[in-house]
Amino acid sequence: MKNRTHRCGDLRTEHVGETVTVCGWVDTKRDRGGVAFILLRDVAGKVQLTFSEETDSALLAQTKEARGEFVLSATGKVRAREEENRTQTMATGDIEIVVEKFEILNTAVTPAIEVRDDLKCDPELRLKHRFIDLRRRPMQAMLQARAKLVSSARATLEAEGFLDVETPVLYKRTPEGARDFIVPSRAHRGQFYALPQSPQLFKQLCMISGLDRYFQIARCFRDEDKRADRQPEFTQIDIEMSFPTMDDVIELFEKVVAAIFDGIRRDERFKDQSWPVLSAGDVKPPFERMTYEQAMRDYSIDRPDLRSRDLKLTELNEWSAGCSFNAFKGVAEKKGLIKGLRCPGMAGEFSTGQLKNLERDAKGMGATGLANLKVTETGLDGGIAKFIPEPEQKAMIEAFGAKPGDLLLICAHEKHKVVHAVMHNMRLLIADKLGLSDPHKFAICWVVDFPLFEYREEDEKLFASHHPFTLPQDVQRVHELAEISRAGKEPHPVARMLRGGVEIEEVIALRNNQYDLVCNGIEIAGGSIRMHRTDYQADVFELIGISKEEAEKKFGFLMSALAHGAPPHGGIASGVDRLLMLLLGLDNIADVIAFPKSATGRDLMIDTPNDVEPALLEELGVRMVAKPEK
RNA sequence: GGGGGUGUAGCUCAAUUGGUUAGAGCGCCGGCCUGUCACGCCGGAGGUUGCGGGUUCAAGUCCCGUCACCCUCGCCA
Numbered sequence: 077m078k079n080r081t082h083r084c085g086d087l088r089t090e091h092v093g094e095t096v097t098v099c100g101w102v103d104t105k106r107d108r109g110g111v112a113f114i115l116l117r118d119v120a121g122k123v124q125l126t127f128s129e130e131t132d133s134a135l136l137a138q139t140k141e142a143r144g145e146f147v148l149s150a151t152g153k154v155r156a157r158e159e160e161n162r163t164q165t166m167a168t169g170d171i172e173i174v175v176e177k178f179e180i181l182n183t184a185v186t187p188a189i190e191v192r193d194d195l196k197c198d199p200e201l202r203l204k205h206r207f208i209d210l211r212r213r214p215m216q217a218m219l220q221a222r223a224k225l226v227s228s229a230r231a232t233l234e235a236e237g238f239l240d241v242e243t244p245v246l247y248k249r250t251p252e253g254a255r256d257f258i259v260p261s262r263a264h265r266g267q268f269y270a271l272p273q274s275p276q277l278f279k280q281l282c283m284i285s286g287l288d289r290y291f292q293i294a295r296c297f298r299d300e301d302k303r304a305d306r307q308p309e310f311t312q313i314d315i316e317m318s319f320p321t322m323d324d325v326i327e328l329f330e331k332v333v334a335a336i337f338d339g340i341r342r343d344e345r346f347k348d349q350s351w352p353v354l355s356a357g358d359v360k361p362p363f364e365r366m367t368y369e370q371a372m373r374d375y376s377i378d379r380p381d382l383r384s385r386d387l388k389l390t391e392l393n394e395w396s397a398g399c400s401f402n403a404f405k406g407v408a409e410k411k412g413l414i415k416g417l418r419c420p421g422m423a424g425e426f427s428t429g430q431l432k433n434l435e436r437d438a439k440g441m442g443a444t445g446l447a448n449l450k451v452t453e454t455g456l457d458g459g460i461a462k463f464i465p466e467p468e469q470k471a472m473i474e475a476f477g478a479k480p481g482d483l484l485l486i487c488a489h490e491k492h493k494v495v496h497a498v499m500h501n502m503r504l505l506i507a508d509k510l511g512l513s514d515p516h517k518f519a520i521c522w523v524v525d526f527p528l529f530e531y532r533e534e535d536e537k538l539f540a541s542h543h544p545f546t547l548p549q550d551v552q553r554v555h556e557l558a559e560i561s562r563a564g565k566e567p568h569p570v571a572r573m574l575r576g577g578v579e580i581e582e583v584i585a586l587r588n589n590q591y592d593l594v595c596n597g598i599e600i601a602g603g604s605i606r607m608h609r610t611d612y613q614a615d616v617f618e619l620i621g622i623s624k625e626e627a628e629k630k631f632g633f634l635m636s637a638l639a640h641g642a643p644p645h646g647g648i649a650s651g652v653d654r655l656l657m658l659l660l661g662l663d664n665i666a667d668v669i670a671f672p673k674s675a676t677g678r679d680l681m682i683d684t685p686n687d688v689e690p691a692l693l694e695e696l697g698v699r700m701v702a703k704p705e706k
Numbered sequence: 707g708g709g710g711g712u713g714u715a716g717c718u719c720a721a722u723u724g725g726u727u728a729g730a731g732c733g734c735c736g737g738c739c740u741g742u743c744a745c746g747c748c749g750g751a752g753g754u755u756g757c758g759g760g761u762u763c764a765a766g767u768c769c770c771g772u773c774a775c776c777c778u779c780g781c782c783a
Contacts, residue, residue, distance in 0.1 A: 110740030128740065144733090161741055169743085186734060188716060192744095197717060200775045253783035273783085300782040301707090440709070440779060497779090530783095543783050620783095664776095675776065 077149050077179055085121020087154055089170050096173065097151040098123060099181070101211070102142055103191065112139045113172075116148060117191075119216060124172040125150050131174060138178070145184035145191065151177045199666070203680040206671055217349055218668055221340050222656055226293055228339030229313050232332050238289040238315065243278035245271060245295070250630065252544070254298040257308070265697040271297035274649060276543065277634055279316040280606055283645035284637045290316045293652070302675045305598075305654060305665050309673075315603070316647030322589055322605055326522060329593065329601060329648050330361035333520075340659060352516040353659035359518050363593070367525040375503060376415065376496040378526070381597030382519035384507035389499050390416050390476050392486065401463045403444070407488040413495040416486035418476045419506045423450040423483045431459075434502065438487060441501065442494040447486040451478045504597070513596075515661040520595040528554070528586040529619065536570045538583065538620050542590045544613075545634075546604040547646075549587045551612050557583065558615035569619050583619075589646070600655045603648025610638045 078097045087096065100118035110129040115122045127136045142148060152175035163169035187208045189201050195212060202209040209215055230240070249256050249270035256270035272278075274296045282290040294314045302308065313332070317325065337359050340346060346354060371380045374388040392414040396404035404414050419425075426434070431448050438446035448459040455461070455469040464472070476484060485506075487498040507513055528548050529538040540546065548554045557573055564572025574580065589605035607613045613635065617627045627635060656668040666672035673679050693700065 104743080104745095106742045106745055108740060108742055108745075109738070111742075112740095113742055113745090115743075124743075126741085130740080158741080161743090163743060165743070186716065190717070190733070195717090198713085198775070200713095201717080203775090250783085255782085276783095298782060301780085303782085304777070306782070437778095442779085540783060545783095674774085676774085678774090680775085 077181060078151055078177075080149070083120035084116050084118040084123040085167060087123050087168050087171055087173070089156060091154040092156045092171060093154065095151065095153050095176075097149060098173065099149040100147070101184075101191075102144055102146045102148060105139070105142065105144070107139070110136075112136055114139060114142060114148070114150075116150060117211075121167055123168045124166075125152070125175050125178070126155075126172045127175055132176070135175065135178070142178075142180060143184070145187060146180055147182040147184070149179050149181055150175050199664075200674070200680060203666070203672065203674055206681045210670065214349075217346060218656075218660060219670060220343075220345055221351070221660065222652070222668060224339050224343055225336050225652065225656055225659070226313075228335045229332050230291075230293070232335040233289075233291045233315065236289070236328060236331070238291040238317075239287055241282055241287065241290050241292060243272070243275040243282075243292060243294065247272040254300050257297050257299045260696040260698055262696055265695075273298050274312060275314055276545065277631075279314060279647060280545065280634065280642075280645065281637055283316055283318045284640065284642045286318075286643075288318045290314075290647075294649075299677075302673070302677055304663060305657065307653065307665055307669060307672055308677045310665075311652040313601075313650045313652060314647070315649065316645060318643040318645045320605070320644075320646050322524075322591060322646070325603060325605075325646055325648055326591060327362070329603075329650070330363060332650075333593070333600075334359065334361055336655070337659070350661075351659060352518070352661040356516050356518050359520055363520050363522055365522040365524055368523055368527065368587075369525065371523055372496065375500065377500040377597070378523055379592065379594040379597055379599045380521075380523075381504065381507065381513070382521055382594075383514065383517050383596055384503070384510070384512035385519065387417070387420075387503060387507055387510070387512065389503060390418065392416050392472070392475060392488075395468075395472055395475050396488065399468050400465055401460060404486075404488045407490055410490050412488060412490035413492040414486065414488040415495050415499045416476060416484055417499060417502050417506060418478050419483040419485060420479070420510070421481050422506065422509065423452075423481050425509065426483065434485070434505075437501070438498045441497045442491070443487050443489055443498045445487075446498065446502075447484075447488075449484040449486070451480050451482040451484065453480045456484075515596075518595055518658075520593070523592045523594055524590070525549075525587045526590040526592075527584060528588040528616075529583060531570070531580060531584050536568055538570060540616065540620055542588060542602070542604055544616055544620060544622070545606045547589045547607045547612065548616065549589060551615070554586065554619070555611070555615050558618040561618055569621050573619075591648070593648075593650070595658055598654055598658055599651075600658065601648050601650035603646065605644070605646035608638060608642040608644045610635055613638060 080099045081097045082091070084098045084100050098116060100116040103115040103117040103122055106113045112127045114125040116125055127139050129136055150173065152173040154171050155174050157170055157172055188205050189195060189197055189208055191208060191211045193213050246259060246269040249258060249268065254273050256273065259269040259271065261267050261269060275292060275294050279290050292314045294312050295309055296312055297309050299308060315329070337353060340353050368378055371378050373391065374380070376389055393408050396408040396414045399405055407414055435446040449461055450457045451473060455466055456464060456472070478484060485502050487495050489495045527541045530541045531538055557578060560576035560578060561569040561572045564575050566572045566575055570580070573583065591603060592599050593601040607616065653665050653668050657663070657665060660668065662668060671679065671681065678684065
């Protein structure tokens with residue numbers, strides 16, 4: 077085999093006259109009898125190899141042996157094609173290689189899936205034969221864009237003085253949060269490591285070690301049920317810095333985002349792709365900021381899709397409290413939530429059956445129902461209109477700012493969460509119908525002022541809404557609440573605080589120093605300023621019900637580190653996979669990962685997870701038990 | 707864990723109310739063709755209808771179970 081001199085896709089008219097050697101895969105073969113053409117493909121593109129009876133009839137006969145996906149090396153002279161034989165469909169369409177010698181480096185069986193850009197087939201097959209799927213141009217471009225994204229981020233962070241530090245993959249089980257993957261230890265029979273859900277605590281420890289600025293392209297693992305935008309292992313750009321204000325972190329990360337967009341846009345390799353990132357308008361820092369409260373009020377979600385920013389939800393609690401429709405009135409009296417969406421000009425867009433389907437979807441999310449009303453010249457029509465007297469109709473229309481021809485969708489429920497879930501989804505659906513979900517537009521914003529705690533009423537427990545290492549905005553008040561809790565005798569901190577005269581509303585209203593970056597309704601990064609003092613950390617642990625002993629056992633290393641002069645610090649983490657999905661306009665995370673797992677967490681190509689030998693289990697001190705009968 | 711969808715040739719899909727030998731396009735194999743580029747033309751091979759059970763004179767089609775994949779709710783500090 078001769079040394080390769082050029083890549084197939086790189087040859088142009090400037091190479092005419094040169095004798096070259098190219099290597100690659102047979103993409104297609106077109107045999108016309110006295111003349112034959114082989115399209116040879118490599119990472120850079122495709123080039124036409126030409127064989128003819130006139131030039132070398134023995135060589136032409138040899139091409140019979142070359143079949144699809146065979147690996148060839150071919151040597152020949154680059155020739156300009158005749159005017160009428162040129163093609164625009166390939167970058168190399170103006171030239172061809174008149175082959176003098178070629179060699180079959182390897183044969184290939186017929187692949188299960190075809191190597192073509194517009195392949196349409198069952199995703200299962202693509203996963204099973206991933207190494208073939210990845211031969212396709214869109215997949216190779218995706219991987220190139222992914223590498224470019226990471227290198228742009230890396231270059232920016234290094235220029236800003238950040239140090240790439242690797243943290244352990246064999247970590248420790250943490251009972252809170254997502255489920256861990258556990259790894260049995262042979263040396264310590266019966267004991268387990270866990271794979272990290274994120275390097276959160278290690279990056280804090282890096283700050284305490286005085287590294288000042290840390291980053292890592294880190295693999296994270298969560299053993300939760302999969303979704304279109306979730307994988308059991310995924311990659312984060314993980315960042316932490318010492319002595320920052322929130323604005324410092326935000327400004328830094330805006331630079332990273334701008335560099336990522338820029339890097340892919342300016343890369344010549346991607347100019348033939350139809351990715352949103354290549355055609356969308358500029359994403360220019362500084363990005364706008366929105367409070368959590370505002371996001372929830374207008375969009376019922378903490379990651380609003382601002383491509384449809386004017387399509388806002390309307391709260392109807394006040395209207396409902398005085399209305400004649402008992403279902404709404406009852407919810408208002410029980411301090412529930414009533415929210416509605418004005419769907420402009422859509423009164424005629426939904427059939428009765430389609431409205432029923434919307435209600436079915438809402439009920440699937442826990443709603444009792446989903447009211448619909450059509451706005452007419454004279455008032456309201458359809459659905460629950462007959463239960464609402466005319467003056468109340470007028471007031472409602474006014475509350476919505478509705479016009480004749482509008483459709484109103486309203487959901488009421490005692491549980492605010494249910495209403496938020498339903499109305500958020502309805503808003504997305506209507507935005508889509510209105511053509512406001514164009515993947516080629518990017519609407520990016522920071523969401524700030526998140527709640528410090530989430531309150532779960534069922535068991536009267538508080539949870540850290542981000543993670544328990546996030547610095548509260550009002551550490552003084554948190555300390556006072558923790559002191560009240562410590563003084564009480566009731567079993568739970570919430571009960572102790574209530575007994576101590578604290579209103580639960582006040583606790584829920586506490587805010588933290590968290591910031592999320594949201595684009596088109598997707599959370600692409602999230603971070604916070606952390607607690608750097610043991611007393612701050614102890615106060616929060618107290619309020620979320622982690623006892624001193626428990627904190628010592630689970631996070632003793634952190635508490636100890638904080639006590640050794642931890643600097644104020646904070647950071648951010650960004651999901652590479654979701655970010656890339658967004659930039660490329662894809663809607664499945666598997667399409668931006670070289671070797672992804674299926675929706676049940678299996679790798680269909682290498683077939684894992686799988687069984688291991690009983691002897692190994694014995695060595696590990698692990699015993700299999702039968703799946704419990706239902 | 708709940709709900710929905712899909713499963714027929716290598717691939718994408720057909721197959722009437724349950725009824726003859728389960729078809730088509732692409733791909734694959736063979737032949738022909740001196741400028742193709744989604745080449746064309748002629749011919750051919752290729753099927754455990756995901757798997758298991760049931761109903762029936764008869765099942766790709768109906769019923770039960772099961773497996774895989776996809777979507778979704780829960781879950782994802």
